Amino acid sequence: MNMMKATPPVTPLPHAPGDHPQVRMGKVGVLLANLGTPDDYTYWPMRRYLNEFLSDRRVIDYSPFLWQPLLQGIILTSRPFRSGAAYKSIWNHEAGESPLATITKAQTAQMAKRLRARFGDRVVVDYCMRYGNPSTISKVEAMQAAGCDRIVFFPLYPQYAGATSATANDQFFRALMKLKWQPSARTIAPYFDDPRYIEALAQSVEEAYAKAEVEPDILVCSYHGVPKRYLMEGDPYHCQCQKTTRLLRERLGWDKSRIKTTFQSKFGPEEWLKPYTVEEVARLAEEDGKKNIAVIAPAFSADCIETLEEINEEIKESFEEAGGEHFTYIPCLNDGDAHMDALADIVADNLSGWT
Ligand SMILES: C=CC1=C(C)c2cc3[nH]c(cc4nc(cc5[nH]c(cc1n2)c(C)c5CCC(=O)O)C(CCC(=O)O)=C4C)c(C)c3C=C
Ligand SMILES: [Fe+2]
Numbered sequence: 274m275n276m277m278k279a280t281p282p283v284t285p286l287p288h289a290p291g292d293h294p295q296v297r298m299g300k301v302g303v304l305l306a307n308l309g310t311p312d313d314y315t316y317w318p319m320r321r322y323l324n325e326f327l328s329d330r331r332v333i334d335y336s337p338f339l340w341q342p343l344l345q346g347i348i349l350t351s352r353p354f355r356s357g358a359a360y361k362s363i364w365n366h367e368a369g370e371s372p373l374a375t376i377t378k379a380q381t382a383q384m385a386k387r388l389r390a391r392f393g394d395r396v397v398v399d400y401c402m403r404y405g406n407p408s409t410i411s412k413v414e415a416m417q418a419a420g421c422d423r424i425v426f427f428p429l430y431p432q433y434a435g436a437t438s439a440t441a442n443d444q445f446f447r448a449l450m451k452l453k454w455q456p457s458a459r460t461i462a463p464y465f466d467d468p469r470y471i472e473a474l475a476q477s478v479e480e481a482y483a484k485a486e487v488e489p490d491i492l493v494c495s496y497h498g499v500p501k502r503y504l505m506e507g508d509p510y511h512c513q514c515q516k517t518t519r520l521l522r523e524r525l526g527w528d529k530s531r532i533k534t535t536f537q538s539k540f541g542p543e544e545w546l547k548p549y550t551v552e553e554v555a556r557l558a559e560e561d562g563k564k565n566i567a568v569i570a571p572a573f574s575a576d577c578i579e580t581l582e583e584i585n586e587e588i589k590e591s592f593e594e595a596g597g598e599h600f601t602y603i604p605c606l607n608d609g610d611a612h613m614d615a616l617a618d619i620v621a622d623n624l625s626g627w628t
C-alpha cells in the first residue's frame with residue numbers, strides 16, 4: 274500500500290500573476306492616538322472641529338433630536354469665536370499648528386526612535402487623531418499600505434473614559450470595518466496605575482518643586498472633567514483619576530494634606546465631577562490659606578488648550594484674584610524622556626508575540 278499522502282490539487286489563481294494586486298505584509302504598526310485639534314483658530318476650522326467633537330455621542334450623549342438643534346443653532350455660532358481666541362493665545366505660530374499637534378508629532382518621533390532601537394524596521398510608528406487631522410482611517414489605510422498586517426492602537430489617555438479612550442477605539446474599529454483584508458488588532462489598556470507612568474509624573478513634580486521660587490503648600494492634580502452622570506452610569510474615569518493621585522502621593526512619600534484631586538473644563542448646565550478646579554484653587558487661597566500652589570494635569574499626555582490656556586491662564590487668574598501668591602504650573606509629560614521611556618515600555622509589553 275502506498276503510504277504517501279496525495280498532493281492536494283492546486284487551485285489556480287483567479288488572475289494571471291501580472292494582474293494580482295501587490296500584497297505587502299510582515300510589518301507591525303504602532304498607532305498613537307490623541308483627541309484632535311483644529312487646523313486653525315479662525316471661525317470655520319474651529320466650527321468644523323467642534324462640530325465633529327461635540328456631535329460624538331460618546332462625548333455628549335443627549336438624544337440628537339434635542340442636542341443637534343442646540344449645537345448647530347446656538348453653540349456653534351458663538352463657541353468657535355470664544356475657543357478660537359483661546360487657541361490663538363497658545364498657537365504655535367512658527368509651525369502653524371496647535372501645541373497638541375506639535376507635541377504629538379514629537380512624541381511619535383521619540384516613540385519611533387525607541388522602538389526602532391528595540392525592534393528594527395519591522396515596526397512602523399505613526400499617530401492619528403480622533404477628530405480632525407490626520408484622521409484615524411487615513412492612518413490605518415497608510416499602515417496597511419506600508420505592509421502592516423498587525424496594528425497596536427494606543428489611545429494616549431492614562432485614565433479610561435468613554436469620552437476619550439472608548440471613542441478613539443470605536444473610530445479605530447470603524448476604520449478596520451472598511452478594509453477587505455483586516456489587520457489583526459490590539460488596543461492598549463489605560464495606564465493610570467502603571468508604575469512607569471507614576472514614576473514619570475513623580476519625577477516631573479520633584480523637578481518642578483526643586484525649581485519653584487517658593488515651595489508649594491499643596492499640589493492640585495487637575496483632571497479633565499466629565500458629567501457626574503457618566504460615573505453613576507458606570508464610567509470608571511473618576512476612580513482611575515483618584516487612584517493616579519493616590520499612587521503619585523505614595524511614590525512622593527507625602528501625607529494626604531499635600532495633594533488633592535480636582536476636575537476642570539465643565540461644559541453645559543449638568544453637574545460634572547467635583548470639586549471644580551477653578552473654584553477649588555480660589556477656596557484653597559481664601560479659606561485654607563494656601564497661598565502657594567502647584568497644579569499638574571495627569572489626564573493629559575500632552576499640553577493643549579486645556580492646560581496652557583485654561584489652567585495656566587484662567588485657573589491661575591482665579592487663584593490670584595482670591596489672594597493666591599505663587600502659582601506653579603507643572604507641564605504635561607509631553608515628549609520628555611521619562612514619559613517616552615514609560616510609553617515605549619508599555620507598547621513593547623503589548624507587542625509581545627508580534628515582533
Ligand atoms: C463637552 C464635553 C466634553 C467632555 C465630556 C470632554 C472630556 C474630555 N476631554 C479630554 C481631553 C481634551 N479635551 C480638549 C478640548 C475640549 N474638550 C471639550 C469638551 C469635552 N471634553 C471641548 C469643547 C474642547 C475644545 C476646546 C474648547 O472649546 O473648550 C482637549 C484639547 C484639544 C486641543 O486642541 O488642545 C483635550 C486634550 C479628556 C481627557 C476628557 C475626559 C476624560
Ligand atoms: Fe475635553
Ligand SMILES: [Fe+2]
Pocket residue numbers: 511512513515
Ligand atoms: Fe470613584
